[in-house]
Amino acid sequence: MSEQQLANKPQLSYTKDQVELVKSQIAPEATVDELKLFLYQAQRTGLDALSRQIYCIHRNVKTPNGWGKKMTIQTSIDGFRVIAERSGNYGGQSEPIITYKENGEIESCKLTVYKFRGDIRYDAATSVVYWDEYVQRDKEGKPMGLWSKMGRVMIQKVCEAVCLRKAFPQDLSGLYTGDEMAQSTEETPAYLKAHDNVDDLELAIDLCVNTTELSQLYALNNDIVEREVAKEITKLFTKKKQTL
Numbered sequence: 252m253s254e255q256q257l258a259n260k261p262q263l264s265y266t267k268d269q270v271e272l273v274k275s276q277i278a279p280e281a282t283v284d285e286l287k288l289f290l291y292q293a294q295r296t297g298l299d300a301l302s303r304q305i306y307c308i309h310r311n312v313k314t315p316n317g318w319g320k321k322m323t324i325q326t327s328i329d330g331f332r333v334i335a336e337r338s339g340n341y342g343g344q345s346e347p348i349i350t351y352k353e354n355g356e357i358e359s360c361k362l363t364v365y366k367f368r369g370d371i372r373y374d375a376a377t378s379v380v381y382w383d384e385y386v387q388r389d390k391e392g393k394p395m396g397l398w399s400k401m402g403r404v405m406i407q408k409v410c411e412a413v414c415l416r417k418a419f420p421q422d423l424s425g426l427y428t429g430d431e432m433a434q435s436t437e438e439t440p441a442y443l444k445a446h447d448n449v450d451d452l453e454l455a456i457d458l459c460v461n462t463t464e465l466s467q468l469y470a471l472n473n474d475i476v477e478r479e480v481a482k483e484i485t486k487l488f489t490k491k492k493q494t495l
Contacts, residue, residue, distance in 0.1 A: 265290060265300075273300050278307035285322045292324050292425060296334055303494065304330055308432070308460055325429050325460065327495065328408045331415045334422050335364075342372045344414070347407045357382040357402050360410040364418040376417035380410045385431065387463055396466030405430060405463070429461025429495075445471045449484060456487050462495050 265273065270290065274281065277300050278289055289300070289307045298305040306325045335341040342365030350358045359381045366375040385406065389395040398405050408430050416423040442455035443464060452472055459465040469476060469488055476484050 264294065269301065277301070277303070280309040280320060281307055281322060289322075289324055296326075296330075296422060296426065297337065298326060298330055298334070305426075306429075306460055308429075310432075323427055323432055324425060325427050325432060327461075328412055328428050328430070331412055331423060331426070331428065335415055335419055338366075338419060338422060340367045341365075341419075342367045342375075344411065347410060349403055349406065357406055360403075360406045362407070362410045362414050364411075364414045366418060376414050378410055378414035378417055380406065380413055382406055385409050387467070396463045396470065398463065400466075430463060443467055443471065446475065449475065452484060453487060456484075456491050459491060459495070462492060465492055465495065 270286075273290065274286055278286055281289060285307070289305075293300045293305050296305065300307075304326060308323050308325050309320045310323070312319060312321045344365060345363040348361040350361075352358045359379055361377065361379045363377045364375050365372050367373075382402075386398045386402070387395050388398075393399065394402060408428070412428045412431055416426070442458045444455075446452040446455060452468075452475055455468055456465070459468060465488065476488070
């Protein structure tokens, strides 16, 4: 890492009390080794776990021995952009190229990330991602949440994240955005369901880790959201969306 990169990246460190806070509030399911890895990634990238710039997410996945928990370290696309800018040699990116199937559905997105070597701007990485590999679908096979309303934006964000990680492997290896990981698990998180009371729904809103999950939760609980007595719920959804 260059002197400029070191100067641009915040030097994060955590006190013993802060580590305990991360363990209890940010990574409650992490093992000792997983917590060490998470804190290492936070310090390496300069993203603050206590400010929720970086997340430790455990999801149920199928293993040869049945179901188990797997940790992924996630951030937002904005976190990826911050890390790229801090590198000191990020040269921007091309306009995304989106292709479509015969039925009008999005097929793929292609994007190139540029870097500087001295005064020379060059193609550092080009990535192509496919709609069917990342789109979140409901039980009827239809795109859901923001994937149904803002499909081009969502696939562009995924493509940008994949391409930035390819262009900056030293800084972004092992990091993923929530939009990339939303389709990667075999089981939907337990809180993404129709709730029968406001208290449970409020807790579920707080547990959402990306806008896709938040939109899905909103759609599943439209009855509660539309009740006159639940206007505060709409405000909670809006406030949570601003933090993701």
